[in-house]
Amino acid sequence: MGHCRVDGLSLPPVGNTLEAYPHPPLHHMSNKPQAHTDYWRANLRILGCLLALWFTVSFGFGILLVEPLNSIRIPGTGFKLGFWFAQQGSIYAFVLIIFYYVRRMNRLDREHGVQED
Amino acid sequence: MSVRDWTYAIVVVSFALYIGIAIWAKAKTTKDFYVAGADVSPLANGMATAADWMSAASFLGMAGIIAFQGYDGSVYLMGWTGGxxxxxxxLAPYLRKFGKFTVxxxxxxxxxxxxxxxxxxFCAIFVSFTYVAGQMRGVGIVFSRFLEVPVTTGVLIGMAIVFFYAVLGGMKGITYTQVAQYCVLIFAYLVPAIFISIMITGNPIPQLGFGGQVAGGEWLxxxxxxxxxxxxxxxxxxxxKAMLDVFCITAALMVGTAGLPHVxxxxxxxxxxxxxxxxxxWALxxxxxxYTTAPAVAVFARTNLIQEVEGRAYSAEAGTAKPVPAWFKTWEGTDLIAWRDKNDDGLVQYRAGAPFEGKPAFVEGLGANGERLVANAKTDNDNELYVDRDIMVLANPEIANLPAWVIGLVAAGALAAALSTAAGLLLVVSSAISHDLLKRALRPDITEKGELLAARVSAAVAVAIAGVLGIYPPDYVAAVVAFAFGLAASSFFPAIIMGIFSRRMNKQGAVTGMVCGIVFTASYIIYFKFIDSGPGSQDRWWWGISPEGIGAVGMLLNFAVALTISKLTPPPPQHVQDxxxxxRIPAASRKEG
Known part of the structure; x- marks a missing residue:
């Protein structure tokens, strides 16, 4: 990765980009360890689930289903449920989704031996 | 101390803090300048990102937009956080692993x-300048409203400050000043919000007061x-708004947020x-x-506005009705409120619809009740009141009768929001020129020292251009903000996503996809913002999607074109696939494969 071929024009190695790679990159796809393929598949599964959740709380509850949900009140508050998701709940859910993702990925990195340091 | 003294004191102290940080965090290498040496702690980076992201518009304008749009304003809340x-x-983990400097x-x-x-x-530069013009203008406006200096002087002071820490410190200076700016702006936003929440609902937490009860037991x-x-x-x-439009605007804002280079x-x-x-x-x-406080502030301010103003007498001598509160006239004095007594009863009548055409054009002289006169042509509805949406945040401290220092704090917070965003954007412009254009394309043999100098010079030039745009804002600034998100959504986002998630995506596919996405989105926005933008143009929007939301369609088009073309052309070379x-992996596996 020290040199980059760009439209047939070969650029010299960029001095300080090497240190930006904490670990040497892989060289041949054919040699790609099985661990990497498994890791990537597991990663895509996690992404799929979390993005489904992301879509549901915002586009689902906050937009597409907002009218039916507005007939429900959150007990003890003046919030209609759909309106609450659109202006409050979706944002809380986004924060939780990211923090869950971070924890889950850190574990996944260790399970597949691809963690840094 | 008067409001003005407090404002001066707080603004000067906060500026001194930013300059002090800039001197401490001077950039010594290009890596410092572009990516703060890549050794910022995640928590500090989260705060800096938050300050970078929350602009003058988020700080001053968002609660106001929501207050006037109600549920429809949710597109900004979900759109600007869901991204x-x-x-x-x-994006973030993979781009970090890629580990260079720019998009x-x-x-x-x-x-x-x-x-x-x-x-x-060019996309990065265009998107960033579009955005930065509004920030510099915001700085000027805050100065002129709170410190009674001309807008131009305000913009020049803002330029001087940004110049100092962006040119000297680059990303390193910007990052640590943004951490300080985040603290200033969030404190300045929360203090009035908490007091207003207590005043209206008795609950100190705005997010709960939002769903709370007003005096008398009714839900707010x-x-x-x-x-x-x-x-x-x-x-x-x-x-x-139509549901499909709300859906598309939210999607375009989310995807645009994730595709904005300064983020x-x-x-x-x-x-x-x-x-x-x-x-x-941390950033989110x-x-x-x-972002969860803003919709609460919107409801408090909206309720308060209607209750305190509707049906009140403009002049205390008018008779039986209670007079309007003092802040009404203060803000009328700064052109943000205008009242036109259509039925000559001396009472403020607030209804749906615009009271007159366009923004108020004040003229010399006072009306029968002592109100300022406007020259605008009257509309034929019953509404007599014009309220600028920015007032919702600006007037909060006065509405809640908060002490003078809180008003000074709000001014400092608004300046922090505008300056931090401006600096982040200017860095994108500077690195696009010195790194991407000069180092990576035109002069690959440039020395480290030469590149750092080029970075500083292009930052300085970018600050100057941004200042000019702030002093002489082009009329279309508001209209082109849709461009920034539309372009980011229809160009960068799909290109980066496919670059990571599709090993097979090649340059033919990606470039054609980007070009189709941009051309489609830009044409639609230009057509409906500039050519066919009059009343009734909404009926001609495709599938009822507004120019703000069309970036979502442009993004889909980009994906579709890119995937099709890449299937028909050769795969990328081996080193790119590698x-x-x-x-895709944080570090090479140490397990046996």
């Missing part, structure tokens, strides 16, 4: 194409819905992939503090 989920899951870096290397790099450079939101319907507005919690480059500044993930989490947490494999 961070995409950033965390789909065009990634596009150029991943698609092994100098033309792709140049297209990305029900009361506001009722007031709205009485006066002929759409119910606050229901809104009036993406923040995740190059942390040491590790793991840090990039968690710093998006810090952003959500303001690069894709390498950015």
């Amino acid at each position: 961070y989920v995409l950033l965390a899951l789909l 065009p870096d990634f596009i150029g290397d991943r698609y092994y194409s100098q033309s792709a790099r140049i297209v990305a450079v 939101l029900d009361k506001l819905d009722g007031l709205h319907q009485e006066l002929g507005f759409a119910a606050y919690t229901e809104g009036s 993406i480059i923040r995740f190059y500044t942390v040491p590790k992939v793991r840090d990039a993930r968690i710093s998006v989490g 947490l810090f952003i959500s503090i303001l 690069m894709v494999d390498s950015i």
Whole structure:
């Protein structure tokens, strides 16, 4: 990765980009360890689930289903449920989704031996 | 001390703090300048990202937009936060692993194409200048409203400050000043919000007061819905935009957020992939503090506005009705409120619809009740009141009768929001020129010292251009903000996503996709913002989608074209495929394969 071929024009190695790679990159796809393929598949599964959740709380509850949900009140508050998701709940859910993702990925990195340091 | 003294004192102290940080965090290498040496702690990066992201518009304008749009304003809340989920899951960790300096870096290397790099450079510069013009203008306006100096002087002071820490410190200076700016702006936003929440609902937490009860036991939101319907507005919690349009605007804002270069480059500044993930989490947490408070402030301010103003007498001598509160006249004095007594009863009548055409054009002389006169042509509805949406945040401290220092704090907070965003954007412009254009394309043999100098010079030039745009704002600034998100959504986002998630995506596919996405989105926005923008043009929108939302369609078009073309053309070279494999994992596996 020290040199980059760009439209047939070969650029010299960029001095300080090497240190930006904490670990040497892989060289041949054919040699790609099985661990990497498994890791990537597991990663895509996690992404799929979390993005489904992301879509549901915002586009689902906050937009597409907002009218039916507005007939429900959150007990003890003046919030209609759909309106609450659109202006409050979706944002809380986004924060939780990211923090869950971070924890889950850190574990996944260790399970597949691809963690840094 | 008067309001002005307090404002001066707080603004000067906060500026001195920013300059002090800039001197402490001087950039010594290009790596310092572009990515703060890539050793920012995730928590600090989260705060800096939050300040970078929350602009003068978020701070001053958002609560106001929501107050006037009710449920429809949710597009901004979900759109400008939901994008961070995409950033965390789909972009930040991989771009950090890629580990260079800019967005065009990634596009150029991943698609092994100098033309792709140049297209990305121009998109990045265009998007950033579009955005930065509004920030510098915001700085000028805050100065003129709070410190009674001309807008131009305000812009010049703002330029001087940004010049100091952006040119000297680069990303390093910017990052640490943004941390301080985040603290200033969030404190300035929360203090009035908490007091207003207590005043209206008795609950100190605005997010709970939002769903709380007003005196008399009625739910605040029900009361506001009722007031709205009485006066002929759409119910606050229901809104009036078409569902497909709300869907598309939200999608375009989310995807645009995740594709904005000044946000993406923040995740190059942390040491590790793991840090990039968690710093998006911190960023969104810090952003959500303001974004969940804003809709509460909107409801408080809206309810208060209607109750305190509707049916009141403008002049205390007018007779039986209670007079309008003092802040009404203060803000009338700064052109943000205008009242035109259409039925000559001396009472303020607030209804749906514009009271007159356009923004108020004040003329010399006073009306029968002592109100300022406007020259605008009258509309034929019953509404007599013009309220600028910015007032919702600006007037809060006065509405809640808060002490003078709180008003000074709000001014400092608004300046922090505008300056931090401006600095982040200017850095994108500077690195696009010195790194992507000069180092990576035109003069690959430039020395480290030469590149650092070029970076400083282009930052200085960018500050100057931004200042000029702030002093002489082009009329179309408001209209082109849709461009920034539309272009980011229809160009960068799909190109980066496919660069990571599709090993097979090649330059032919990506470049054609980007060009189709941009051309489609830009044509639609230009057509409906400038050519066919009059009344009734909404009926001609495709599928009822507004120019603000069309970026979502442009993004889909980009994906579709890119995937099709790449199937028909050869796969990318092996070293590019290896690069894709390498950015997908935080570190090479130490287990046997």
